[in-house]
Amino acid sequence: MDDALGTLRGGYDERRLMSGHSKWATTKHKKAIIDSRRAKYIEVAAKLGGPDLAGNPTLFDAVQKAKKTSVPKDNIDRAVKRGAGIGGEAVEYLSIMYEGYGPNGVALMIECLTDNKNRAAAEVRTALSRNGGTLADPGSVAYNFSRKGVIVVGSEGTTEDDVMMAALEAGAEEIEPHAEGFEVITEATDLVSVRTALQEAGIDYESADVEFVPNLKVEIDADTARKVFRLIDALEDSEDVQNVFTNFDLSAEVQAELENDDA
Numbered sequence: 001m002d003d004a005l006g007t008l009r010g011g012y013d014e015r016r017l018m019s020g021h022s023k024w025a026t027t028k029h030k031k032a033i034i035d036s037r038r039a040k041y042i043e044v045a046a047k048l049g050g051p052d053l054a055g056n057p058t059l060f061d062a063v064q065k066a067k068k069t070s071v072p073k074d075n076i077d078r079a080v081k082r083g084a085g086i087g088g089e090a091v092e093y094l095s096i097m098y099e100g101y102g103p104n105g106v107a108l109m110i111e112c113l114t115d116n117k118n119r120a121a122a123e124v125r126t127a128l129s130r131n132g133g134t135l136a137d138p139g140s141v142a143y144n145f146s147r148k149g150v151i152v153v154g155s156e157g158t159t160e161d162d163v164m165m166a167a168l169e170a171g172a173e174e175i176e177p178h179a180e181g182f183e184v185i186t187e188a189t190d191l192v193s194v195r196t197a198l199q200e201a202g203i204d205y206e207s208a209d210v211e212f213v214p215n216l217k218v219e220i221d222a223d224t225a226r227k228v229f230r231l232i233d234a235l236e237d238s239e240d241v242q243n244v245f246t247n248f249d250l251s252a253e254v255q256a257e258l259e260n261d262d263a
Contacts, residue, residue, distance in 0.1 A: 036239045038066040039079040040113045044093055046083025057192050061208055068206070091115055098124050099141035102246065103132040103227040104220060107141045109212055109245040110235060120240035127238065131231035144247060145212040148173075149191030151198065152206040155181040162203060170197035181206070185213070214247035222257045225250060 042062045049056035053063060059080070066076050081087050094117055098110040114120040128134060153163055163182050164175050171190040176183040186194045188210045195208045220228065225248070232244050250258075 037113075037242055038062070038069060038071050039075055040093060041242065042066060042076060042079035043083035043091065044095075044113065046080045047085075051080050051084035051086065057195075061195075065207060096120060097142075099136040099138060100124075100128055101134050101136055101141070102128075102231050104224045106218060106220065106224070106228050107144060107214070107247040108133065108231075109141060109145060111242045111245070112238075112240045113242045114240040116240070120238070123238040123240060124235065127231065127234040131234050132227055133231050142212075144215050145245065146215060147188045147210055148213040149184075149186035149188050149194065149208070150211045150213070151184040151186070151191070151195055151208045153182045153184060153198065153203060154206055158182075158203055162201065163198070166197050166201035166203055167194050170194045212245045214245075217247050217249035219249045219251060220254070222254045224248075225254060225258060226261075 042059065045056065045059035045062045049059055051059070053060045063076055063080070082091060093113050093115055096112040096114065096117065098108075098112065098121075100108040100110065102108050110124055112120045112124065125135060151167075158181070160175065160177055160182060163184065167175060167184045167186075170193050172184050172186050172194045174185045176185065184194060184198070191208060191210055195205060198205055228246065228248060232246070235241050235244050
């Protein structure tokens with residue numbers, strides 16, 4: 001069940017785009033699906049580490065993330081209780097990882113958290129087949145990804161030197177600046193210690209997750225990117241799909257072209 005706590009959103013360039021790619025895509029993610037996805041994650045965290053946020057850093061992060069996406073407090077409280085087995089509502093979730101390929105061979109890792117394996121498999125296959133993707137054999141995609149801790153820090157009131165001083169001393173591997181702030185990359189086992197060091201230095205973070213980071217990225221053009229975004233939207237429309245992780249990269253020129261789609 002530990003794998004259920006891994007989140008999959010992609011490497012640096014893909015992840016920044018994933019956070020805002022809906023402006024280029026045709027489908028908006030429904031809030032109810034996002035709320036359900038967050039609630040499942042909270043349940044699993046509470047089941048594994050107990051309902052005490054102070055003693056369960058994974059649950060703490062899950063709750064913070066849910067709050068930042070405006071999941072209602074009642075939903076969060078119910079998820080914690082279900083996960084901890086309080087009130088007899090506990091649901092058993094199975095963590096499943098599917099591997100696949102999207103348009104032009106873009107690699108996909110699709111993390112599901114579900115109480116119905118057959119439903120999850122059917123929805124993933126349908127989304128792939130209808131949007132130019134295919135399932136891949138286990139291991140044929142995963143070899144190109146490594147589990148890393150990824151902490152996203154906003155740029156407001158924070159400099160790169162501040163982040164580097166706090167994070168590198170705590171064991172971070174690298175700091176990647178971007179337009180909206182910084183990404184701190186760590187070994188998966190160092191995520192909590194680096195996150196704690198940032199907090200102790202007075203640096204707030206937007207998210208802290210163990211993710212699958214691609215070892216090799218593939219640059220794609222705007223037409224392929226639009227197709228990949230449609231496929232990701234279709235996959236994430238399933239309540240069973242927690243995250244989608246890919247290895248694509250976009251040049252500045254392609255990003256500008258995509259942004260003009262909605263102009």
